[in-house]
Amino acid sequence: MSELRFTLADVAGVRFGVSPANETVMSMWALADPARYPVHLQWIDRARTTLRRPEVAERVAPLVHLTLPRRWLPDFLTPAARPGVEMDGQLDQIAATPPGVVVRDLLATTPSGPLRPFGRALLADPTGLLPRLVEAMRVWYDEAIAPDWPRMRAVLDADVAYRAAQLAEGGTGKLFERLHPGLRWLGDRVVSDDPFERDFDLRGRGLALNPSVFSRQRVLWNLLEDSLPAAAYPVRAVGTLWERAPEPEGDPLVRVVGAGRAALLHLLDTSVTTTDLARITGMSAGNVSQHLSALHAAGLVVRSRSGRHVLYRNTEVGAALLRAARGS
The missing domain is CATH 1.10.10.10 (Winged helix-like DNA-binding domain superfamily/Winged helix DNA-binding domain)
Structure with a gap:
């Protein structure tokens, strides 16, 4: 169970954004474990055909190594999305990640399983190998996400508009209670029914809420002291996507x-x-x-x-x- 503690500034700083980087990264989970993502089978069939092309497989391999099913993601791969952000802007943000943050985030994933070869190499040389990872994300977005991005974006934008209306009508408490069945609002904090055991003070920085078509069961937190806190949550009406x-x-x-x-x-x-x-x-x-x-x-x-x-x-x-x- 995790708890996020809010000040009044944090309540006022709740915002929504659509993250193409999140969809690019989390889509790899669906590709590797299609039985858990039946709604996306149409996309998975096309994406698997794309990944079988040798020139794509080689360039995307760094991303595959860091996005294994049921493993934690390095937080720097899924930065908080601000309103209006596009993929190029998010890739620039990821490329500028300090080496120490890359190392910290990689090590933080190891309780869920050991790093694969590229992960170990990146751990040893974050400055030299981070550009390869950014390029892998760019290639996978261009090849597998961009052709369907207008359709995904429409579903994500519709969710943002719906949630923004909930926030305006019912306030922050009602928003979180309706965002996901695993969340509860206790007046000055959100309690999340998850296995992550986080106790985090937002400290007036607010919280970015990013809907995701590839997030399945729970809200995924990106809670770091040196970046905007964020949460990726399952989008509504994902069944209409395809x-x-x-x-x-x-x-x-x-x-x-x-x-x-x-x-x-x-x-x-x-x-x-x-x-x-x-x-x-x-x-x-x-x-x-x-x-x-x-x-x-x-x-x-x-x-x-x-x-x-x-x-x-x-x-x-x-x-x-x-x-x-x-x-x-």
């Missing part, structure tokens, strides 16, 4: 509302923005907006505002229409 809209000829809903509007209704079981829907479906933002306006006028979707974002979700009528179509 869904595709039904083919028009196979979907009776298409005959009622049209192909574009049917595709949107199938994706609105959870709250999503216009931008996210455009990324997932490949439609233009203008086309999505027109369809949503028609669905809203018909009482099939409802909209709400969270900060600068407008979120759309099926109404009960829209959900009933979907259930009827899916059951036909």
